[in-house]
Amino acid sequence: MVLIVAEHSDGKLRKSSLELAQAGRELAEALGVEPVGLVLGSGVEGVARELARYLPTVKLVDDTDLANVRAEAWTSAVSEVAKSLDAKAVLFSSGRTGLSVAPRVAVRLEAPLLEDVTSLGVEDGMLVATRLAYLSRVTERVRARSLPVVASVKPNVYPLPSEQGEGSMEAVYVSLSERDKRVSVGEKRKPSGERVSLDEATVVVTGGRGVGGASGFESLVEPLAARLGAGIAATRAVVDAGWRPYAEQVGQTGKTVAPDLYLALGVSGAVQHLSGMNRSKVVVAINKDGDAPIFKVADYGIVGDVHKIVPELTEALEEEGS
Amino acid sequence: MKIVTILKQVPDAEARLRPGPNGVDFSGVTFVIDGMDEYGVEQALRIREEGTESEIVALALGPARYEEAIRTALAMGVDRAIHIETDAGLDPISQARVLGKVIAGEEADLVFVGGKQADWDSSALGPAVAEVLGWPHSDWTISMELSDGRVTVVHDADEGSEQLELPLPAVITTQQGLNEPRYPTLPNIMKAKRKELRKCTLEEAGGAQPLTELLEQSLESRERRNVMLDGDPKEAARELVRRLRDEAKVLSK
């Protein structure tokens, strides 16, 4: 079977896990096996039930030791379930958790790892994937040399699955060793405010150095983002300058996003930043430097002062809405 | 304390990649030490400078040109280096097995690996090495503090950040914000010449078989409209809204 490791937050399935279910279903079909969902956590029956609307079978491991994501505990749990069900493929979403746990499971299962893929297929019984490399400048097609395979799938690539009625849910028990529990999780800090999550946003507004400071974000970026119902992001330069928190950073060392609409305000377009957003469907760039690299990857560009143009844009959108 | 920092050499971010006969042409591209790995080297140096007596060893698995990255690390202040020289294109999981053996042999207490690495855009090496060694691992680490037999870290989680406490030995994947890597000074560049750089082949290190194979490689090209909108701010803004609504169809409201 194909094991789909789902993730959740605040009692709800993550959007990326729904996309993963779709990916799992397609792969299972190509392999001629069944897709099976896996939910790990504590008090997450609701999550499993939600996942069961999209997958015929869902296994639930409910254990207080799995309340926090600890890579070793998750590795043991996932590996044990995968082995017992003779999984041909184990799928993760390539968020922070997936990127850390998938390689460990690959080592544990002595399986190849297909990391952060944008598509998964089967050729001659072996798994083939496409993925990006070299700061998203190169596309690769990679084949795994054996089965089972562990793969992590990029969010915002697969569509959301259609509901399939109520699949079956089964509680499973895994044995966690002392070693699996040895890392203790301490204080957590979540980003404050009711911001639209970047991972789920269909529109993202990003401010770069050209915005001119934290106050520039408040006066230019935030009103525009509010008007569009967009997530707010920042470049590395902005985060380094302390104007915005790291959680909003898009780029090689930050988040990768692929919304329908990406607006880059006062962003120069360094390669490291582009690698985090270049799969956006439509890119708009506003920058006073006509030579800025961002214009090469923009569908629509305006050369000019963001301080003059953005308020006009926000106003024009107001008129649209009314 | 023995600290191992794993190094890679990757294409310079500013390098222009060209299409080639086998997909991408890397000739003429400048390679540099992966910026992510520099955070690891820097952190190891700071641990020593803050009072923990340490031996810092740089470890690299890759072709001959990786030597430059190793020499940079030696020039930054690492004590000695091991270069497993091979042209074989190994996936991170296979690499982890080879590196794990060497690290176990060195009896290291702490291992640093770079985060999202700029060649394969992979973060797998850290977790995979940790699993091979049977050690705990912290990914996307933005701060760390050593205490008796433990390391307390703050790392980026899916939302926000989280504090973790790991018993040593452990593997730490670095992240921007952990520190500011130093320039190698001229005197240290000259001292680096005299430091030990031990080379060995992949076979001598235990050998490895790649688990994946690269079928095809091509430059990612994405067609963009590249439409530049003129006029004064008001006109340009309105034209943009019109285009987003009618042409690109991305305005839902």
Place this chain on the structure above:
Amino acid sequence: MIDFSLGDEQKQIQSLARQFAREVIAPRAAHFDREESFPREIVERAAELGLLNVGAPVETGGLGLSMLDEVVIGEELAWGCMGIYSILMASELGITPIVLGGSSEQQERFLRPLVERGGLAAFALSEPDNGSDAAAMKTRAVFGGDEVVLNGSKMWITNGGIADVTVVFASFDPEARHRGVAAVVVEKGVEGLSFQKIHGKLGQRAAHTAELVFDNVRVPRGNVLGEPGDGFRIAMRTLDRTRIPVAAGSVGVARRALDEAASYARERHAFGQPIVDFQAIQFKLADMKIGLETARWQTYYAAWLVDSGMPHTEASAIAKCYASDVAFAAANEALHVHGGYGYVDEFPVAKLLRDVKLNQIYEGTNEIQRVVIARGLRK
């Protein structure tokens, strides 16, 4: 046979200097140029990294780098800013007479504290009324007992008045012309020494250039390098060498000019295509490349001669003269390629032209260089 490659260590040194120029010097160069202010933090960082006074001998705690090493560093730093590089270059110029003509006791006494403190040196030969005609100097040295008393003034001295250590050339016997000149080391803070910063320079404005005034400045007899009559020869032997880093700086500016022009030409469109597609522009870029490559190799050759202990007067004169002319032409063309944008400060090219003009004038005008070269041909 001939090996044209840099050694591994040299490549690392080059890499360090390049990174420093790109990340520390280039972003701030326009600011210091505009304000005509001294980039103290940059000089301090350069000293921390070991890029200052690299020629100081190992015996005095220095790195004792070769001339070729210095040239490699010079090209990179000058790419960032010729003015800022000239601060470091002038310090190397200042320590060279001590290295070439000083006793080991003097080298230890003057150079060790300089290296440890990351301090600057200066070379004071030119005067208000004489530059090229160095032997006609008016600054006087009077020997008496254990002391030498200096009176007079020097002009166009980089690091003048702010250097910890300055080598001053003064005449103790005007009748004897160049045989009556002594090289005297003057330390900062000595009574009677004052300076006036020169304002309003066209370029290299980050460098502190001053007029030095000596009003009965007394220094110990032990500060004289070699014998009293050795001064002129020490000065000429120094300049024979230090022309070479000037050439390296010119190469750096030429390379920067080409980089800026090529980058602009690729982006700027006219008549439906990037202007780099037009032959007129291509020829300009090609000429810049021709000049830059040949200047670099001549500079490397002159440096190699120095490092091999071979006569280098002619080679260094050729390098200095040619590289500065090439760089000036390149900066001029780079400005031209930028069109109107080349004419304004917002773009870095105008500064290149303003900066590199001086390379044709100081450390021996290009006319003097030609005199030196012709000397060998007149026999």
